[in-house]
Amino acid sequence: MAIINDHFLKLQAGYLFPEINRRVNAFIQAHPEAAPRLIRCGIGDVTEPLPQAAIEAMHEAVDDLATHERFHGYGPEQGYFWLREAIAKKAYQVHGIHVEVDEIFVSDGAKCDTGNILDIFGRGNRIAVPDPVYPVYVDTNVMAGNTGEAREDGSYEGLVYLPCTPENNFVPDLPQEHVDLIYLCFPNNPTGAVASRMELLKWVEYARANHAIILYDSAYEAFIQDPDVPRSIFEIPGARDCAIEFRSFSKQGGFTGVRCGYVVIPKELNGHDADGNKVPISRLWSRRTSTKFNGASYIVQRGAAALFTLEGMAQTDVLISHYLGNAALLLNACRQAGMRVWGGENAPYVWAACPDGLDSWGLFDKMLTEANVVITPGSGFGSKGEGFFRISAFNSRENVEEVCRRIHALFAQ
Amino acid sequence: MAIINDHFLKLQAGYLFPEINRRVNAFIQAHPEAAPRLIRCGIGDVTEPLPQAAIEAMHEAVDDLATHERFHGYGPEQGYFWLREAIAKKAYQVHGIHVEVDEIFVSDGAKCDTGNILDIFGRGNRIAVPDPVYPVYVDTNVMAGNTGEAREDGSYEGLVYLPCTPENNFVPDLPQEHVDLIYLCFPNNPTGAVASRMELLKWVEYARANHAIILYDSAYEAFIQDPDVPRSIFEIPGARDCAIEFRSFSKQGGFTGVRCGYVVIPKELNGHDADGNKVPISRLWSRRTSTKFNGASYIVQRGAAALFTLEGMAQTDVLISHYLGNAALLLNACRQAGMRVWGGENAPYVWAACPDGLDSWGLFDKMLTEANVVITPGSGFGSKGEGFFRISAFNSRENVEEVCRRIHALFAQ
Numbered sequence: 001m002a003i004i005n006d007h008f009l010k011l012q013a014g015y016l017f018p019e020i021n022r023r024v025n026a027f028i029q030a031h032p033e034a035a036p037r038l039i040r041c042g043i044g045d046v047t048e049p050l051p052q053a054a055i056e057a058m059h060e061a062v063d064d065l066a067t068h069e070r071f072h073g074y075g076p077e078q079g080y081f082w083l084r085e086a087i088a089k090k091a092y093q094v095h096g097i098h099v100e101v102d103e104i105f106v107s108d109g110a111k112c113d114t115g116n117i118l119d120i121f122g123r124g125n126r127i128a129v130p131d132p133v134y135p136v137y138v139d140t141n142v143m144a145g146n147t148g149e150a151r152e153d154g155s156y157e158g159l160v161y162l163p164c165t166p167e168n169n170f171v172p173d174l175p176q177e178h179v180d181l182i183y184l185c186f187p188n189n190p191t192g193a194v195a196s197r198m199e200l201l202k203w204v205e206y207a208r209a210n211h212a213i214i215l216y217d218s219a220y221e222a223f224i225q226d227p228d229v230p231r232s233i234f235e236i237p238g239a240r241d242c243a244i245e246f247r248s249f250s251k252q253g254g255f256t257g258v259r260c261g262y263v264v265i266p267k268e269l270n271g272h273d274a275d276g277n278k279v280p281i282s283r284l285w286s287r288r289t290s291t292k293f294n295g296a297s298y299i300v301q302r303g304a305a306a307l308f309t310l311e312g313m314a315q316t317d318v319l320i321s322h323y324l325g326n327a328a329l330l331l332n333a334c335r336q337a338g339m340r341v342w343g344g345e346n347a348p349y350v351w352a353a354c355p356d357g358l359d360s361w362g363l364f365d366k367m368l369t370e371a372n373v374v375i376t377p378g379s380g381f382g383s384k385g386e387g388f389f390r391i392s393a394f395n396s397r398e399n400v401e402e403v404c405r406r407i408h409a410l411f412a413q
Numbered sequence: 414m415a416i417i418n419d420h421f422l423k424l425q426a427g428y429l430f431p432e433i434n435r436r437v438n439a440f441i442q443a444h445p446e447a448a449p450r451l452i453r454c455g456i457g458d459v460t461e462p463l464p465q466a467a468i469e470a471m472h473e474a475v476d477d478l479a480t481h482e483r484f485h486g487y488g489p490e491q492g493y494f495w496l497r498e499a500i501a502k503k504a505y506q507v508h509g510i511h512v513e514v515d516e517i518f519v520s521d522g523a524k525c526d527t528g529n530i531l532d533i534f535g536r537g538n539r540i541a542v543p544d545p546v547y548p549v550y551v552d553t554n555v556m557a558g559n560t561g562e563a564r565e566d567g568s569y570e571g572l573v574y575l576p577c578t579p580e581n582n583f584v585p586d587l588p589q590e591h592v593d594l595i596y597l598c599f600p601n602n603p604t605g606a607v608a609s610r611m612e613l614l615k616w617v618e619y620a621r622a623n624h625a626i627i628l629y630d631s632a633y634e635a636f637i638q639d640p641d642v643p644r645s646i647f648e649i650p651g652a653r654d655c656a657i658e659f660r661s662f663s664k665q666g667g668f669t670g671v672r673c674g675y676v677v678i679p680k681e682l683n684g685h686d687a688d689g690n691k692v693p694i695s696r697l698w699s700r701r702t703s704t705k706f707n708g709a710s711y712i713v714q715r716g717a718a719a720l721f722t723l724e725g726m727a728q729t730d731v732l733i734s735h736y737l738g739n740a741a742l743l744l745n746a747c748r749q750a751g752m753r754v755w756g757g758e759n760a761p762y763v764w765a766a767c768p769d770g771l772d773s774w775g776l777f778d779k780m781l782t783e784a785n786v787v788i789t790p791g792s793g794f795g796s797k798g799e800g801f802f803r804i805s806a807f808n809s810r811e812n813v814e815e816v817c818r819r820i821h822a823l824f825a826q
Binding site: 046047108254293 | 414415416417418419421422424456458459460461462463465468471472475476478479480481484485486487488521522524525528529532533534535536537538549552553556593594623624625626667669670671672684685686687689692694697700701704705706707708709710711712713809
């Protein structure tokens with residue numbers, strides 16, 4: 001009798017985005033006249049065309065595959081050298097950050113990587129996640145059997161939740177107890193918060209003292225404008241002993257539909273086997289990659305490499321500036337409407353406290369039905385997200401300006 | 414202390430293809446004059462340009478991403494409807510095989526799928542694999558903790574090996590004991606064997622009687638020419654209750670570097686939870702896909718869909734005929750040289766018994782040093798592969814003809 005992975009049965013049915021879609025569809029069915037007015041600022045998906053450098057490189061790559069001479073079959077599972085080298089040089093070394101070519105593992109995206117990384121860790125690790133949190137961190141741990149059952153509020157037994165609140169500026173405090181794996185994400189999804197060097201140093205010191213590993217998600221790194229905000233965990237002294245970094249071209253280059261990301265695992269990083277012996281994490285991840293992955297598409301890797309050319313970098317800057325300009329407008333509109341707001345400065349998300357005593361879904365419904373704007377209820381990201389909502393800056397300027405007008409009309413006194 | 418997955422430590426260091434590369438490199442270093450003569454018929458990687466229909470569709474898709482109007486961000490994790498529909502209609506329904514659109518899950522390749530599928534199964538299943546076998550089936554089970562330690566001969570405690578030998582024409586007999594998960598692959602890698610309807614029916618009946626699930630890898634389905642050879646496990650009555658099918662565009666369309674495959678999970682297929690309750694497998698895989706995957710690249714999916722157009726199908730036929738023509742030449746050359754041979758007729762691999770009393774690596778070394786041809790030693794695929802070798806038909810016609818001449822010169826009396 002084929003036995004299923006029972007841990008899947010612990011997963012909560014009401015996943016955030018399906019519930020949002022359900023409410024939106026119900027509203028549109030009841031009010032079809034509102035459909036053309038609807039503006040979606042929910043899901044964090046890019047809307048603008050890709051940088052021209054990536055477009056041209058991908059056309060060339062497709063043409064290569066039409067020839068005998070430049071045909072590319074299976075590539076290295078860990079990624080082509082020319083892409084790994086471009087990443088090492090242009091995403092790290094140029095900023096003075098020590099990352100080597102063979103510490104980079106190219107993939108089809110950070111969502112896959114942050115999920116798959118659990119393959120190389122054993123059972124019995126104590127795992128800490130922020131609250132609110134990107135749901136993938138939690139759900140993949142549920143699937144892997146690293147949690148107990150779900151509680152009433154949607155949290156899971158066995159995980160250590162790190163509250164992110166206005167009091168700590170949405171940068172979690174160190175846990176009071178010992179943990180082994182720590183998920184951190186800056187610039188943060190959903191709150192848009194960034195961590196300072198001092199705050200990250202505190203976490204690195206905690207991890208080193210506890211032989212813990214930080215799983216550092218910097219998928220939104222490209223949005224960092226403030227030179228004092230660290231772009232990588234590896235800017236922090238000691239991090240090479242205790243951290244894995246996840247990055248993505250999804251937001252940097254608008255690659256959400258193209259699919260490319262990467263993981264950085266320093267050679268110094270070790271886990272421990274059951275006997276307490278050190279085992280290099282990069283050896284495990286490399287083996288996992290060779291066995292369960294066949295490399296990202298050649299076409300896609302060519303597109304990603306083009307983002308690091310001079311033209312590619314200039315075009316990426318324009319793209320990032322567009323979204324950050326949107327974020328600034330949304331931040332300002334919410335503030336003008338009297339809301340308490342966070343994020344939106346080095347991040348594409350604005351995080352706001354719900355006004356008028358509304359809870360997250362109450363605010364969602366009001367925005368949907370009265371302003372015809374779809375936002376994301378903060379409670380969907382965890383119990384500490386209750387009373388907040390997220391607005392995504394991934395949109396056209398025209399739509400964002402209209403959303404700002406509607407927020408003003410709805411809330412400004 | 415971050416604990417690693419100790420099961421990784423059971424994996425054998427000497428993986429097949431690195432060892433082949435080591436020997437090839439050592440030979441070339443010792444005999445640099447032989448380097449230009451070297452012909453690689455080892456790894457199963459395509460060599461011919463992609464069908465023009467796929468090239469054109471991918472150019473169009475890249476152009477779409479350069480516009481506002483036709484931009485595509487995150488797609489459905491399970492694949493775009495238009496690709497799933499093309500697969501359902503053209504790969505199944507047109508052959509009279511019952512597969513529905515929502516039973517198809519598009520991915521970035523069959524290697525990922527055959528590895529990742531273990532996520533949804535629990536521990537404690539008894540698992541059967543063919544011997545010789547595609548190493549990914551075994552290694553992913555080792556990583557998942559479904560085996561014991563490795564034995565001297567490279568096999569693992571706890572797995573049930575199904576011997577594939579000349580006596581059973583490389584189609585395994587039913588196991589004497591109860592198993593829960595069964596890997597089958599036809600046309601087979603590495604032996605090129607195909608299974609008849611009657612043989613597959615026997616397996617389906619076994620699986621149904623044992624509430625077992627067949628993991629059916631038909632990545633090489635496009636090479637089937639004989640109308641009596643089943644193209645899909647779902648041609649067999651009862652298979653929808655007991656089988657998952659894995660397919661790939663890697664060989665059909667030459668997509669090894671492009672990356673696209675799919676899984677078919679019928680709605681009727683159930684596993685069992687610890688309490689013996691039925692749980693639909695497709696629900697689990699859909700949830701796994703939504704949580705740990707973000708869809709195959711839009712560009713790649715457009716390319717795959719183009720393989721199902723009239724032009725695409727005609728061009729695919731030409732590609733397949735090319736490789737099958739190579740296989741026929743290699744099969745004939747080995748036979749003429751007095752070897753016992755299998756496969757090569759509905760498959761891109763020729764499987765041959767080593768002549769002259771050589772073992773697999775002895776034959777490998779002889780072919781490398783005396784004919785400057787790289788083949789794959791059968792023992793690399795499992796203990797029952799000892800005494801055999803695999804020649805891949807993925808090459809140019811010119812190279813294959815030269816390999817045939819060298820085999821003749823080396824072995825023909």
